[in-house]
Amino acid sequence: MSAGIAPARAREAALLGLGAVTLTLGAGAVLLLLGGYDPVAAGASMLRGSIGSWNTFVSITLVRSVPLLFAGLAVALAFRAGVWNIGAEGQLYAGAVGGVWVALTFTGLPSLLLLPAVLLASCLAGGLWALVPTLMRLRLGIGEVITTILMNFVGIYMAAWMVHGPLQEQRGVFPQTDRIVEAARLPALIPGTRLHIGFGLALVIAAVLAVMFRRTRLGFQIRAVGASPQAAAVAGRIDPARVIFISFLASGAIAGLAGGAEVSGLTYALYEDLSDGWGYTAIAVALLGGLRPGGVVVTAIFFGALQAGAGAMQRDAGIPAAWVDVVEALVILAVLGLDRVRAARAAAPTGEGGA
Amino acid sequence: MLLVSGLLNSRRCRPLVAVLVALVAGSACARESAETESTFRAALLTSGPVSDAGWYAGAYDGLLLLEDSLGASVSHQQTATPAEFDEAFIAYASSGYDIIFAHGNEYQDAAIRAGEQFPDVTIVVSGGGRVSANVVPLIFRLEEGSYLAGMAAAYMTASKVVGMVGGVAIPPAQGTFVAFESGVHVVDPEIELLEVFTGDWNDVAAAKEATVAQLSRGADVIIHNLDAASFAVFQAVREAVDGGDVAYAVGMNSDQNAVAPDVILGSAVIRIADAFLTTARLWQDGRVGGAPIYANTEQEVIDFVFNPVLLDRVPAEAVDHITRTKQAIRAGEIDIPRVIFVEGEGEGR
Numbered sequence: 001m002s003a004g005i006a007p008a009r010a011r012e013a014a015l016l017g018l019g020a021v022t023l024t025l026g027a028g029a030v031l032l033l034l035g036g037y038d039p040v041a042a043g044a045s046m047l048r049g050s051i052g053s054w055n056t057f058v059s060i061t062l063v064r065s066v067p068l069l070f071a072g073l074a075v076a077l078a079f080r081a082g083v084w085n086i087g088a089e090g091q092l093y094a095g096a097v098g099g100v101w102v103a104l105t106f107t108g109l110p111s112l113l114l115l116p117a118v119l120l121a122s123c124l125a126g127g128l129w130a131l132v133p134t135l136m137r138l139r140l141g142i143g144e145v146i147t148t149i150l151m152n153f154v155g156i157y158m159a160a161w162m163v164h165g166p167l168q169e170q171r172g173v174f175p176q177t178d179r180i181v182e183a184a185r186l187p188a189l190i191p192g193t194r195l196h197i198g199f200g201l202a203l204v205i206a207a208v209l210a211v212m213f214r215r216t217r218l219g220f221q222i223r224a225v226g227a228s229p230q231a232a233a234v235a236g237r238i239d240p241a242r243v244i245f246i247s248f249l250a251s252g253a254i255a256g257l258a259g260g261a262e263v264s265g266l267t268y269a270l271y272e273d274l275s276d277g278w279g280y281t282a283i284a285v286a287l288l289g290g291l292r293p294g295g296v297v298v299t300a301i302f303f304g305a306l307q308a309g310a311g312a313m314q315r316d317a318g319i320p321a322a323w324v325d326v327v328e329a330l331v332i333l334a335v336l337g338l339d340r341v342r343a344a345r346a347a348a349p350t351g352e353g354g355a
Numbered sequence: 356m357l358l359v360s361g362l363l364n365s366r367r368c369r370p371l372v373a374v375l376v377a378l379v380a381g382s383a384c385a386r387e388s389a390e391t392e393s394t395f396r397a398a399l400l401t402s403g404p405v406s407d408a409g410w411y412a413g414a415y416d417g418l419l420l421l422e423d424s425l426g427a428s429v430s431h432q433q434t435a436t437p438a439e440f441d442e443a444f445i446a447y448a449s450s451g452y453d454i455i456f457a458h459g460n461e462y463q464d465a466a467i468r469a470g471e472q473f474p475d476v477t478i479v480v481s482g483g484g485r486v487s488a489n490v491v492p493l494i495f496r497l498e499e500g501s502y503l504a505g506m507a508a509a510y511m512t513a514s515k516v517v518g519m520v521g522g523v524a525i526p527p528a529q530g531t532f533v534a535f536e537s538g539v540h541v542v543d544p545e546i547e548l549l550e551v552f553t554g555d556w557n558d559v560a561a562a563k564e565a566t567v568a569q570l571s572r573g574a575d576v577i578i579h580n581l582d583a584a585s586f587a588v589f590q591a592v593r594e595a596v597d598g599g600d601v602a603y604a605v606g607m608n609s610d611q612n613a614v615a616p617d618v619i620l621g622s623a624v625i626r627i628a629d630a631f632l633t634t635a636r637l638w639q640d641g642r643v644g645g646a647p648i649y650a651n652t653e654q655e656v657i658d659f660v661f662n663p664v665l666l667d668r669v670p671a672e673a674v675d676h677i678t679r680t681k682q683a684i685r686a687g688e689i690d691i692p693r694v695i696f697v698e699g700e701g702e703g704r
Contacts, residue, residue, distance in 0.1 A: 049446075060442055067438075160554060164524065173484060173526050173696045174460055194441070267437040269464060272523070273402075276435040311439065314432040315398070315446060321433040322404075 013290025016342060017299065020288060020334040027330050031323070042317050049312020050305035059194040060311070063266065065304025067092065067275065069202040070258035071282030072289065072296040074126075074251045077209060079291050081247035082226040087133060087148025088255040089279025090155025091126040095256025096263045097159050098125025100177055100270040101167065103184035103263070111183035118184050118264050119201070119257060126256015127249045129155055134248040138241050144248070152279065160272045167270060177270040186265035198261030205254060206293040213293070222247050255279065288335045394426040397635065398447040398455045400440070400462060401433050403557055407583040409608040410556075410627070414458040414481070417631030425635055437461065444469035448476045454638055456493075456631060457481070460525060466490045477638055479648070481627075482527045484696045488644050493634060496651035497527070497608070498534035498691045499684050500623035501578065503659035503677050504605050505538020507621055508576040509546055510673035511603055518549040518569035518577040520588055522556035528580045530694035531607070531623070535578055537692055542676070549574055556582035566591035570602060576620065578605035589615035603665070612662035620669075621661040630656045647697050652684045 029039040050061045071088040078085035099122035106114060133147035160175075162168075169178045186196040213219040221243045224232035229240035258278065263270055285303055289295030313319040397418065405415035421427040430452070432443050440462055447455050448469060454477045457466050463483040470478055470490035483492035508517050517539055519532045532550055539546050549569045553561035562584035566577055570591065579588040585607065592604040596618055606612060606622030630650040637643050650656040659677065661669060683689045 059445075063438075063442070157554075171698075174463075175523060175525060176461075176464075179464060194445075262438055266441070269437075271437045271461065273436060274438075308442075311432060311434075311442065311446065315430050315443075315450075318431070320404075321435065 010290070010292065010295070012342060013292060013295050016290065016335065016338050017288050017295070017302075019338050021302070023334040023338070024330045027334075028323075028326075031326065032319075037317075037319065042313055042319055045312045045316040046309030049316070050309035052312075055193060056308070057305075058190055060308040061301065061305045062195050062199055063304070064307045065300045066196075066198050066202060066265070067258040067262050067278045068282055068285050068303050069199070069206070069297065069300035070261065071255050071279050072285035072300045073202065073206055073209060073293060074253075074255035074258070075282045075286035076289065076291045076293065076296050077222075077247055077254065078251035079286060080213065080226045081222045081244060082229065083137075083244055083248045083251065084143075084145045085130065085133075085148050085248065085251050085255075086145055086283065087130065087151050087155075087252070087279070088258070088282045089275060089277065090148070090152035091129045091252045091255035092259040092262075092275055092279050093155035093159040094129035094259065095122035095126040096259030096270055096274055097162050097167070098122045098128075098256065099260030100180065100263050103180035104167065104177060107181045107183075109183065114181075114183045115186065115264070119260050122256045122260025122263075123253040124256070126259070127253040129256070130248050130252025134245055134252075137248075138245060159270065159274065163270055163272055169269075175272055179269045180264065184264060185268055186261065194266075196261070196265030198257075198265045201257070201261065203297065205257075206297050210293040218243075218246070255282075258282075284335065287339070395428070395454065395639075396452040397421045397427040397429050398452045399429070399431045400443050400447075400455065400457045401431070402435070402459055402461055403582050404433065405431065407557070407585070408611060408614050409585055409606075410582045411458065413609040413625060413627030414456065414631070417628035418456070420628045420632050421635050424632060425639075427635070437465070440465035441468060444478070445472070448473035452476065454479065454635065456634075457483075460484060460527070463490075463492075477643055479634055479638075479643070482525075485698055486645065486647060491643055491645070492647045492697055493630060494647050494649050494697065495527070495625045495627075495630065496649060496657050496691075496693070497531050497623060497625055498693050499652040500625070500657045500659045501531040501535040501580075501607070502538035502684070502691050503681060504578055504607075504621065504623040505535040505540075506542050506677050506680060507659065507661070507669070507673060508535070508578065508603075508605060509539040509542035510670060510676075511620060511668075512546060512576045513601065514573045514575045515543070515545060516547045516549065516573040516575065518566070518572075518574035519551070519580075520562055520565045520569065520577060521550070521552040521580045522582065522584065523554060524552040526694040526696035528552070530692075530696075531580050532578075533692050533694065535623075553581075553584070555584065557584050559584050559587040563587035563591045570595050570600070575600070575602045576605065577602070578607060578623075580607050582608075585611065586614070589618055592618045610660055612660065612664070616662060616664040619662050620665055621659055624658045624660055625650070626656045626658070629654075652681065653687075 032039040032042050051057050074088050099118045102118045102121040133144045136142040136147050137144045163175045163177055167177045169176055186198050189195045189197045189200050221238045224236050224238055225240045225243040232238040233240050285299045286296055289299040399414055399418040401411045401414060403411045405411045418429045418431060422429045434443055444465055456479050458481045460482045463480050463485045466478045466480050467485050467487055467490055470487050478490045479493050481493050521528050536548050551565045553565050555561055562581055566588045569577055579585050589604050592602050595602045603620040604618050606619050608625055610624050611622045612619050634648055
C-alpha cells in the first residue's frame with residue numbers, strides 16, 4: 001500500500017492523471033451507451049455545465065473545487081508524512097461547527113476581525129479533531145486509519161446534534177443554525193461571481209506547502225519520515241514523533257478550513273449533510289494529484305468540473321445523480337490501478353518491488 | 356432494448372429502483388420534453404432519489420404531470436449538499452425556467468436568496484417555512500391523513516402497542532406523529548405509542564433496526580415517516596409476519612399499498628402530483644406569491660387509503676368510523692393537532 005501511493009514525480013503524476021481520466025471517461029461513455037444514452041449529448045452538457053463559459057467555470061466549477069482543494073491538500077500533507085489521515089471528512093465537519101459557532105457568537109465584531117476569527121476557529125476545530133487520532137497513534141500506537149475513520153462518524157453526528165441542539169436556529173424549528181451575519185461571510189474573490197476568497201486562501205496554502213516541501217527543513221523532514229520513520233530517525237537524526245505530530249495536526253487544520261470556508265463562503269448557515277463525502281473524495285484528489293500541492297490544485301478543479309458537469313447532465317440531459325458517483329469511483333479505481341502499474345515498472349529494473 | 360422502447364412508449368417514465376432502468380427512464384423523459392412545444396418551463400429539485408416510491412417519487416410524478424397536463428417543459432436535478440442549492444436555483448432561473456419546485460424545507464434559505472436575485476421566477480418550497488413575494492411554501496396537511504391512519508392502527512392492534520419510525524425530527528414530520536397519536540387515542544386512549552427518529556430519511560439500516568426494536572417491544576402496527584428507508588420498515592414487518600407474528604405497517608407520503616401489499620394496512624397519502632398541478636394552475640392564474648399554499652383533505656390531496664388486499668381483515672366498524680371522520684375533517688368539523696412552522700403563520704387550512 002505504502003509503495004503504491006508514494007509521491008510520484010511531476011511528469012509521471014501528470015501522465016498518471018491523464019491516463020486515469022481517459023480510462024474513466026471511456027468507461028463512463030460505455031456505461032452511458034449501455035443505459036441507452038447518447039454519450040456525446042451527455043458529454044456536451046457536462047462540458048457546458050463545467051467549462052461552458054467563464055462564469056460557469058468560476059461560479060460553479062471553481063466553487064465546487066474549494067472544499068476538495070482544502071481537504072485534498074490536507075490529505076496530501078498527511079500522506080507525504082506517512083500519516084494515513086482518512087479523517088478529513090470529520091475534520092471538515094468539526095471545522096464547520098467551530099467556524100459557525102464563532103460567526104454566531106461574536107456577531108458584534110467588525111468583518112476584519114470576525115472573518116479571521118471564523119477561519120481560525122475552523123482551523124483549530126479541525127486540528128483538535130485530528131489531535132485525538134494523533135495522540136492515539138503517538139502514545140498508544142493505534143493505527144490512524146481506523147481512528148480517523150471512526151472520528152469521521154463522531155464529527156458528522158456531532159454536527160447533526162449541533163443543528164438539532166445547541167446551535168439550532170432561534171425559532172427552534174428546522175435542523176439548521178441561524179444565518180450568520182454579513183460580517184462573517186467571505187467576500188467574493190472575483191466580483192460578480194459566486195467564487196469566494198476561500199479559493200484564494202486554498203491556493204495560498206497550496207503554494208506554502210509546495211515551497212515547504214521543496215525548500216524547508218520541515219518539508220525535508222516530512223518527506224524523510226514519510227519514506228521511512230526509522231531511517232529518518234537513525235540517519236537524519238529526525239524525531240519522527242514530532243514530525244508526525246505537526247503534519248497530522250496541520251492536516252486536520254487545513255481540512256477544518258474546508259468546512260469553515262463552505263459555511264462562511266457559500267451556505268451562510270450550518271446544515272446536516274454539509275459535505276457530500278468531500279473528505280473521502282479528497283483522498284482520490286490527493287492521490288490523483290500525485291500528493292503534490294500543484295497536482296492537488298489541478299485534480300481538485302477537475303473533480304469540481306466533474307461535479308458541476310454532473311449537475312448540468314441531470315438538468316439538461318436527464319441523467320441521474322448516481323452516474324457521477326459511479327464515475328468518481330471509476331476515477332479512484334483507475335488511479336490506484338495505474339499507480340500500481342507505475343510502481344511495479346519503476347521497481348522492476350532494480351528488483352526492489354514493493355519496498 | 357425491448358424494455359427501453361416499452362418505457363418510451365408508456366409515457367409513464369416512473370423511476371424504477373434499478374439504476375440502469377432509471378437511466379433509461381430519465382433519458383426517455385428528457386427526449387420527450389425536448390420534442391414538446393412548451394407553454395412554460397418547470398423545474399424540480401430534490402435532495403433524495405426519485406425512486407423512493409414516496410416523497411420524492413410523488414414530486415417527480417408531479418413534474419411529469421405538469422408536462423402531460425399543462426404542456427410544460429420540465430427538468431429535474433437531485434442535489435447532494437446545501438452548497439449546491441444556490442447553484443441549482445441560479446442555473447434553472449438563468450436558463451429561463453419559470454417555476455421551480457424545491458421539494459423540501461432544506462431549500463428555503465437558498466430559495467429566498469434566489470427569489471431576490473430572480474424576481475420573475477416563482478419558487479415553491481414543499482414544507483418550507485419562509486415566505487416572500489415570489490417564494491412560497493407548499494404546506495401539506497398530512498396530519499389529516501395520519502390522524503385517520505392512527506384510527507386504523509388503533510382498530511388493528513392486538514398488543515395495544517403502536518410504533519412510529521421517523522427520519523429527521525423536523526416539525527412537518529413530528530406533526531404527522533402527533534396527529535397519528537391523537538387518531539390512535541380517539542379510538543382507544545389506553546394504547547401505548549413508541550416513537551423514534553433515526554436522523555436520516557434514507558438510512559435503510561437505521562430504519563430497519565428501529566423497526567425491529569419496536570416490534571420486539573410489542574408493537575404490532577408501525578407507521579413510518581421516511582423516504583427511501585421506508586422499504587426497511589416494510590421489510591422488518593414482513594420478516595416478523597414470516598416469523599409467525601401478526602403485524603402491520605402503515606405507508607406514508609404516497610400510496611405505498613402496492614409496495615408491500617402483504618403487510619401494509621393502508622397509506623396516509625399526499626397526492627403530491629395533484630398538489631403540484633393545482634399549484635401550477637394557481638400560478639398560471641397569477642395567484643401564487645406572498646402566502647403559503649395549503650394542500651389538505653378538502654382538496655383530496657391528503658387522504659388515507661386502505662390496502663385493498665388486506666381490507667377483509669379490517670372490521671367494518673373501523674372502515675365506517677374512518678370514512679365518517681374523513682368527511683368531518685373535510686367539512687372542517689374536527690380540529691386536527693398541527694405543528695405550526697411557517698414564519699408568521701397563524702390559522703389557515
